[in-house]
Amino acid sequence: MIAEARAFGRIALALAIGSVGGYVGYRLDLPLAWMIGAMVFVTVSSIAGAPVALSPKLRAFMIAVLGVMLGSAFTPELLERVGRWSGSLAVLLVVVVATTMLVMAYFDRVGGMDRVTAFFAGAPGGINEMVITGGHLGGDERVIALSHSLRILLIVFTVPFGYR
Numbered sequence: 648m649i650a651e652a653r654a655f656g657r658i659a660l661a662l663a664i665g666s667v668g669g670y671v672g673y674r675l676d677l678p679l680a681w682m683i684g685a686m687v688f689v690t691v692s693s694i695a696g697a698p699v700a701l702s703p704k705l706r707a708f709m710i711a712v713l714g715v716m717l718g719s720a721f722t723p724e725l726l727e728r729v730g731r732w733s734g735s736l737a738v739l740l741v742v743v744v745a746t747t748m749l750v751m752a753y754f755d756r757v758g759g760m761d762r763v764t765a766f767f768a769g770a771p772g773g774i775n776e777m778v779i780t781g782g783h784l785g786g787d788e789r790v791i792a793l794s795h796s797l798r799i800l801l802i803v804f805t806v807p808f809g810y811r
Contacts, residue, residue: 657698658701660697661701668687671688693793754768761786769794774796
């Protein structure tokens with residue numbers, strides 16, 4: 648019972664911090680204010696050591712929602728155009744492998760991470776897959792999650808300003 652209450656408290660704290668962050672983002676008139684504000688506040692709080700958590704059920708539900716949204720964008724017309732992208736996809740593959748190796752080396756040598764954590768923290772991909780697989784192989788799940796959260800945060804925080 649105490650563990651459940653503690654878990655609920657960590658989830659409630661994350662939602663409260665995210666709500667405050669969303670409101671601050673809204674007041675600052677940021678693009679995607681509620682998302683960016685919440686991400687910044689919860690990420691900074693987590694890095695600072697705040698005991699925040701996410702409900703596994705809520706996480707699973709949101710993954711399903713995002714999956715449906717992304718999956719609905721794929722149409723037969725989109726698949727017909729894949730052949731035209733072969734050159735871009737080949738370059739993308741080389742860039743992904745090169746940047747993964749460079750970031751992994753940086754995290755290993757400069758960041759002092761073990762090799763498994765450095766690889767899964769530096770490899771692009773879905774945060775859930777990287778955290779789960781990296782954790783199963785002995786990596787530090789929290790470090791992997793925070794690394795990917797920061798990457799996502801930087802992208803979400805910079806790209807909308809470019810479009811604004």
